[in-house]
Amino acid sequence: MIVGIDIYNSMNQLVIPKNTVLDDEIIRRISTFSLPYLKIPVEEKQTVTEEGYNIVDSLDQADQSLSYYERLKCTRSFQTFKKEFLEDTEEIKNCFNDVVTKHLPVNTNLLLERTKQLAAITQDSNIFDMMHNMRQYDDSTYMHCLNVALLCNVMAKWLNFSEEDTNNLILAGMLHDVGKLMIPDSIIKKPGKLTDEEYDIVKTHPAKGYTILKSQNLPECVKFAALMHHERCDGSGYPLGLENKKIHRFARLVGIADVYDAMTSARVYRDSLSPFTVVEIFQKEGLQKYDPECILIFLERIVDTYVNSKVLLSDGQEGEVIMINKDYLSKPLIQTSYGFIDLSKIDGLTIEKIL
Ligand SMILES: [Fe+2]
Numbered sequence: 109m110i111v112g113i114d115i116y117n118s119m120n121q122l123v124i125p126k127n128t129v130l131d132d133e134i135i136r137r138i139s140t141f142s143l144p145y146l147k148i149p150v151e152e153k154q155t156v157t158e159e160g161y162n163i164v165d166s167l168d169q170a171d172q173s174l175s176y177y178e179r180l181k182c183t184r185s186f187q188t189f190k191k192e193f194l195e196d197t198e199e200i201k202n203c204f205n206d207v208v209t210k211h212l213p214v215n216t217n218l219l220l221e222r223t224k225q226l227a228a229i230t231q232d233s234n235i236f237d238m239m240h241n242m243r244q245y246d247d248s249t250y251m252h253c254l255n256v257a258l259l260c261n262v263m264a265k266w267l268n269f270s271e272e273d274t275n276n277l278i279l280a281g282m283l284h285d286v287g288k289l290m291i292p293d294s295i296i297k298k299p300g301k302l303t304d305e306e307y308d309i310v311k312t313h314p315a316k317g318y319t320i321l322k323s324q325n326l327p328e329c330v331k332f333a334a335l336m337h338h339e340r341c342d343g344s345g346y347p348l349g350l351e352n353k354k355i356h357r358f359a360r361l362v363g364i365a366d367v368y369d370a371m372t373s374a375r376v377y378r379d380s381l382s383p384f385t386v387v388e389i390f391q392k393e394g395l396q397k398y399d400p401e402c403i404l405i406f407l408e409r410i411v412d413t414y415v416n417s418k419v420l421l422s423d424g425q426e427g428e429v430i431m432i433n434k435d436y437l438s439k440p441l442i443q444t445s446y447g448f449i450d451l452s453k454i455d456g457l458t459i460e461k462i463l
């Protein structure tokens with residue numbers, strides 16, 4: 109449940125802000141403050157999606173003739189996620205503009221709280237799909253930064269980060285592209301291919317981001333992530349062409365989340381995004397570009413969430429993902445009505461999409 113109004117104690121101090129998710133910690137706080145009751149206003153419940161389908165409590169209750177992503181849109185948790193996500197994107201926009209134009213301090217509490225609250229609405233297993241379903245609404249730098257922050261939050265969990273490191277990685281992800289605010293919109297939002305000159309201008313955003321954050325009271329790793337998130341471990345990145353350990357660890361991690369989000373963005377894929385295709389692109393591009401400790405964990409965990417999912421194969425057959433092949437992450441074992449297919453043994457047969 110989510111608290112619908114700001115909660116004050118008898119001294120008129122804010123105890124629980126609006127939109128807080130009622131987790132164990134908050135429930136403890138309620139009993140500590142001996143609040144007699146919580147008023148959670150009943151909002152008029154939306155009953156149909158924008159597309160006109162009934163909103164349901166779980167995926168199984170959705171119209172089974174719809175695709176997986178369409179069914180997800182029908183769930184109440186996605187509808188909550190969508191509402192918060194759009195509000196958060198606006199908040200981030202205001203926050204970034206305050207930093208860049210008014211030179212105000214970065215509101216780190218707000219950025220962290222928003223990211224964590226949004227993540228709490230999802231289960232880690234479907235956060236990627238929820239993010240995918242948001243692509244139709246916005247394609248801005250702010251949304252990209254929120255996506256990367258959400259991905260960093262998941263990565264931090266997978267890497268067993270401490271709370272402090274988790275917070276720092278979320279902030280590093282959130283602020284990595286703040287330098288893009290200094291690049292003209294005509295280039296950032298250009299729909300077609302950039303000219304060489306325009307691309308050279310885009311490539312100045314890491315240094316610009318670092319300049320914006322340099323004088324802020326932020327952990328070093330957040331500043332270095334802005335400067336180095338386009339560096340690649342094999343030295344092929346920019347602006348400095350640094351290699352391996354010369355690139356700050358947090359910048360290497362943000363780099364993975366950043367590329368994942370760019371690959372899966374609306375411009376590249378539309379409805380038919382398959383996480384298995386993403387893994388294949390990462391592998392084709394060369395895994396040696398990315399943090400060796402993290403890239404395999406990241407890709408493995410992503411495909412792991414699709415075990416038991418129904419998929420469509422490139423030859424038109426439908427089947428179910430049975431087992432992930434650790435040596436060929438994009439080619440799992442599939443069960444169809446005719447038997448098992450080991451995709452790693454059949455050249456050219458791939459997973460087209462999740463059904
Ligand atoms: Fe960037």
Ligand SMILES: [Fe+2]
Pocket residue numbers: 252284285366
């Ligand atoms: Fe980025």
